[in-house]
Amino acid sequence: MPSPAPTLAIDAREVAKTFRSGWFRPRLTDALRGVTLQVPRGAIVGLLGPNGAGKTTFLSILATLLIPDRGTARVLGLDVVRDSMALRRRLNMASGRPSFLWSLRVSEIIAFYGRLYGLSGVALRVRVDKLIEQYELKPYRRVPYSELSTGLKQRVALAKSLVNDPELLFLDEPTLGLDPDVSVRVRAHIAALRRERGMTIVLTTHYMREAEELCDEVAFIKAGRILDAGTPEALKRRIGLGDVIALRLEPAPPAWLGEAPGVLRCATADGWTKCTVDDAEKRLPDLLRQLFADGVTVRNVRVREPELEEVFVELAR
Amino acid sequence: MSWRADLLAVWAVVVRNALMASRNVFFFFELLFWPIVGVISIGLMTRFLGITPAQASFVLIGTIALSVVNVCQLEVAYAVLMDVWSKSIKHQFLAPIGIRHLTVGSWLVGMVRGGTLFTLLAVLAWCAFDFRVLAAGPRGVAVFLFGCFLNAWIVGVFVCALITLFGNRAEAFAWASVNLVLVLAGIYYPVSLLPAPAAALARAIPLTYFLDAYRSHFGFASEFAAPIATGLALSVVYAVVAHLAFYAAVQRARRTGLLLKMSE
Numbered sequence: 001m002p003s004p005a006p007t008l009a010i011d012a013r014e015v016a017k018t019f020r021s022g023w024f025r026p027r028l029t030d031a032l033r034g035v036t037l038q039v040p041r042g043a044i045v046g047l048l049g050p051n052g053a054g055k056t057t058f059l060s061i062l063a064t065l066l067i068p069d070r071g072t073a074r075v076l077g078l079d080v081v082r083d084s085m086a087l088r089r090r091l092n093m094a095s096g097r098p099s100f101l102w103s104l105r106v107s108e109i110i111a112f113y114g115r116l117y118g119l120s121g122v123a124l125r126v127r128v129d130k131l132i133e134q135y136e137l138k139p140y141r142r143v144p145y146s147e148l149s150t151g152l153k154q155r156v157a158l159a160k161s162l163v164n165d166p167e168l169l170f171l172d173e174p175t176l177g178l179d180p181d182v183s184v185r186v187r188a189h190i191a192a193l194r195r196e197r198g199m200t201i202v203l204t205t206h207y208m209r210e211a212e213e214l215c216d217e218v219a220f221i222k223a224g225r226i227l228d229a230g231t232p233e234a235l236k237r238r239i240g241l242g243d244v245i246a247l248r249l250e251p252a253p254p255a256w257l258g259e260a261p262g263v264l265r266c267a268t269a270d271g272w273t274k275c276t277v278d279d280a281e282k283r284l285p286d287l288l289r290q291l292f293a294d295g296v297t298v299r300n301v302r303v304r305e306p307e308l309e310e311v312f313v314e315l316a317r
Numbered sequence: 318m319s320w321r322a323d324l325l326a327v328w329a330v331v332v333r334n335a336l337m338a339s340r341n342v343f344f345f346f347e348l349l350f351w352p353i354v355g356v357i358s359i360g361l362m363t364r365f366l367g368i369t370p371a372q373a374s375f376v377l378i379g380t381i382a383l384s385v386v387n388v389c390q391l392e393v394a395y396a397v398l399m400d401v402w403s404k405s406i407k408h409q410f411l412a413p414i415g416i417r418h419l420t421v422g423s424w425l426v427g428m429v430r431g432g433t434l435f436t437l438l439a440v441l442a443w444c445a446f447d448f449r450v451l452a453a454g455p456r457g458v459a460v461f462l463f464g465c466f467l468n469a470w471i472v473g474v475f476v477c478a479l480i481t482l483f484g485n486r487a488e489a490f491a492w493a494s495v496n497l498v499l500v501l502a503g504i505y506y507p508v509s510l511l512p513a514p515a516a517a518l519a520r521a522i523p524l525t526y527f528l529d530a531y532r533s534h535f536g537f538a539s540e541f542a543a544p545i546a547t548g549l550a551l552s553v554v555y556a557v558v559a560h561l562a563f564y565a566a567v568q569r570a571r572r573t574g575l576l577l578k579m580s581e
Contacts (some may be wrong), residue, residue, distance in 0.1 A: 001456075019574050065407055067572045088413040099580065101333070103340045108333075115329030116412035117320045160408070205480040278432055 002042035003228055008074075009168055009200040010039035010062060016224075017057055017072035031057040033224040034071065039202060039217075044194050046211035047204045048312060055204035062202070063093045089117065092166040096176030098157030102146035106137050109145060110159055117164035131159040135189070140208070149181040158189065169193065171203040175210060183210075190214055208308035218308065220315050227315040232308055239314050241306035243280035248300035249284050249291065260287060277287045280305075330422025334392060338426065346446035347391060348430055349437070353568045360446040367406055374535050377448045379504030381438045381529060385431045385462070387495055393473020394425030394491040396420055397480050402490075407580035410571075411442045416563045419476065423438075426468045433467055442497075453534035460545055464527025467552040471523070472498055474559035481566035485580055498522055503558050511542060523551040 002145040014034045017111060020026040032054045036221045040043045047055045048234040058065040062075055064084040078087045100109045107128055114124045132141050140148060148156065154174070160170060168187040176185040191214060193199045193217065205211055211218050212232050219229035241307050247253070253273045262283040264276045280303045291298055338344045347432055359380045369435035396419040400406035409419070439450035451458060472495050479487040481495075501515060502508070502524040510514055519525045526548030533539045541547060570576040 053454045056577075057574075060407075060574075063411060065411060065571065065576055066574060067568070085415075088411060100408065101337060101405055103337060103398055104333070108336060112333050113331055113408065113412060115332070116327050116409075116414050118325055118413075120325050120328075222442055234410075284479055 004119075005233050007040055008038055009041045009043070010037065010073070010075050010098055010202065012037045012058075012062065012073040013071055015058065015061060017061065017066065017069050018279060030224050032061075032068070035221070035224070035226050037226060037229060039200060039220055041200050042194065042198045043216045044190070044201045044203070044214050046215035046218040046282055047202065047221055048206075048208065048218055048308070049204075050206070053221045054224040055221055056172055057224075059172055059202065059204055060095070062172050063089055063091060065093075065294075065311050068240050089126050089164065091168040091170065092161040092164055093094060093170040093172065094147055094154075094161035094172030094174060095171075096154065098153050100145045100156065100160070103144050105142050105144055106148070107141040109156060110163055113160050119163070121206070121209075122280070131162060132302055134160045151178050153265055154178060154182070154186065157302055160187065162193075165197075166199065168200045168202070168268060169281045170194040171201060172202055173206065175207065194205045208312065229313075233312075235246075235308070235311050236306050239306075239311050241310055241314060242276045242278050244304050245275045245277055245284055245287065246302040246304075247275065247287075247291075249273055250297040250299055256289070256290075256298060257287075260290065321411075323418065326418035327422040327425070329414075329427050330396065330419055334395060334399075334423050334426040335429075336394075337395070338430070344405075345521060347388055348398040350432055352388070352434055352438055353441060355380050355384055356441050357445065360442065360448075365444070371536055373446065374448050375532060375537060376505050377442050378450075378528065378532055379444065380448065381435065381442065382461075382465055383499050383504050384438060384522070385435050385465045386436050386472070386499065386524065389424070389427035389431035389466050389469030390473040390476070390495045391491060392430055393420060393423045393470055394443070394480070395474070395478040396423035396473075396479040398488065398491060402482060402573070404580050407576055410567065410576055416477075416560060416567060419559065420474050420563070422468065423473070424466070427469060428466050428471070431469065432462065435462060452557040453531055457531060457534045461527055461531035463532075464524060464545075464548050466550075467528070467556070468498065468502075468522075469495070471552065471555040471559050473564050478563040478566040481506070481563065481570050481575070484575055498524065501525075502528060507537075507540065521551070523555065526551070545546065 012035050015032055016034050017032040019029045019031055035058055047058065049055050057066065061068050061080060062073055064080050067081055076090050080087065104112065104195060110131055111124060111126045114127055119127055134157060137152070137155055137159060142151055145153065145156065154271055171190065175186050178186060187210060194201055198301055203214070206270040216237065217229060217231050228238065230238065235250055246273060253268060257263065257273070257275065262278045264278060265272060266275045284303065288298060328397045346557055357378065359376060363376055397406065400409050442448040442450060453461065476491045479490045501510070501519045503519060508519040508525055511519055527543035529539055529541055530548070532545040
């Protein structure tokens with residue numbers, strides 16, 4: 001196999017994984033059916049999809065926690081199966097449902113994993129203190145893990161995932177179940193990791209808005225297959241959902257509106273006429289001019305791009 | 318992996334196990350309550366039965382060995398068990414450490430606990446039943462203890478392998494397996510009393526030889542030609558096999574996804 005381009009943090013090709021459950025009549029579940037994905041270094045990439053789509057399975061293979069049945073995956077230029085030990089030093093992972101040894105205190109958990117990654121003495125103390133400071137865990141550093149709230153546990157997981165200063169970070173549903181204000185802070189931390197350290201981050205999420213806010217690229221995954229991948233803008237363009245121009249008109253919308261150039265469809269509900277157009281910036285001035293010429297009063301206008309959620313619904317059809 | 322990184326990984330496990338042990342009342346019962354109850358009840362039974370002091374020492378040596386091996390073996394099993402209980406095992410295997418770090422780190426803590434327990438039981442046996450554990454001399458005691466620890470390590474690593482292979486369902490092995498080994502190794506009786514097939518199995522257990530060697534210091538004729546050498550040789554073989562089994566179990570858990578199922 002040719003060596004991967006140095007600009008790629010992840011180069012996964014046709015990765016497949018089937019789980020077997022039961023001893024006598026094993027039930028087979030195809031979790032991944034040939035996933036191919038390339039992630040550039042320094043990018044934040046989101047894996048989006050419903051429950052059971054294969055997001056966590058794929059992430060776990062890339063993080064060397066699972067061995068794929070077929071396909072190849074090179075992460076940071078190393079093979080996830082053959083070079084797993086060397087790779088583990090350079091990556092880390094946090095999940096949205098974190099769990100650590102219940103009676104260890106916050107600082108002890110971070111220090112334990114720090115030692116596993118080769119830190120000791122002053123370097124370990126400095127790193128632990130810095131992470132505790134960074135994730136606002138100082139008041140809880142001597143609190144046992146079992147006594148922390150969900151949000152605090154999440155922060156401990158994030159702090160632990162940075163203990164080895166990884167080049168590549170996997171975040172599995174990092175804001176799952178968090179209060180909105182905590183989610184905002186977690187997202188800000190994630191964005192800062194890339195901005196300040198140039199870290200490559202791959203995250204899975206249900207929340208399309210989160211992906212839109214954080215990710216340079218997203219990949220939609222469903223039933224173990226990547227449906228499409230690219231920048232959110234490119235995906236929207238590719239799917240051709242168009243922009244939505246919502247108008248409050250008086251009197252009722254004229255009949256020609258639905259057939260005007262560039263208008264893909266029109267519907268009226270709750271006093272709003274929503275026209276999906278190929279390009280709002282291009283079509284809006286013409287529409288307003290014609291409506292004015294017809295004596296129609298435009299009381300309000302709202303323009304919005306399609307959301308990732310709509311792109312996903314379209315792809316999943 | 319460098320020596321420094323190796324030592325740090327082992328030290329990480331030592332610190333973790335020691336911290337967990339210091340905060341769990343369950344560990345206190347393991348370390349003190351049950352072993353002390355065992356020695357007192359067995360010691361009193363020897364008095365009730367009116368057996369000779371030599372026979373009583375034979376039985377008490379077995380009781381002490383049982384407690385020491387049990388405590389040390391459980392500590393080794395905790396290398397995996399504690400993470401299985403707290404559903405955090407994937408973080409352990411996400412880090413760049415090998416199974417040797419887990420088993421050696423846990424074993425070191427197990428030896429400290431086993432050594433402490435041995436000392437306590439030795440004092441108790443001396444005060445309550447006039448049985449002098451140290452009569453075997455420092456070398457005899459050291460070899461015996463080391464043999465107990467080696468056996469505990471081997472059984473503990475096998476238990477880790479079973480838990481990694483079968484998940485929580487195999488937890489019972491952590492408590493049951495060592496007792497089976499101890500029964501076969503002849504804790505309260507000479508292995509010559511066992512039926513032929515069981516005696517053959519007993520000869521395959523390293524602890525049998527270490528018990529035999531230790532008891533020889535108390536006037537019991539040795540049943541084997543070179544018990545210490547045989548016990549050590551068998552221990553080396555089993556330690557290698559146990560670690561290979563644990564490694565294979567971890568690899569299988571990575572293939573089947575059990576590692577993830579046991580986490581979070």
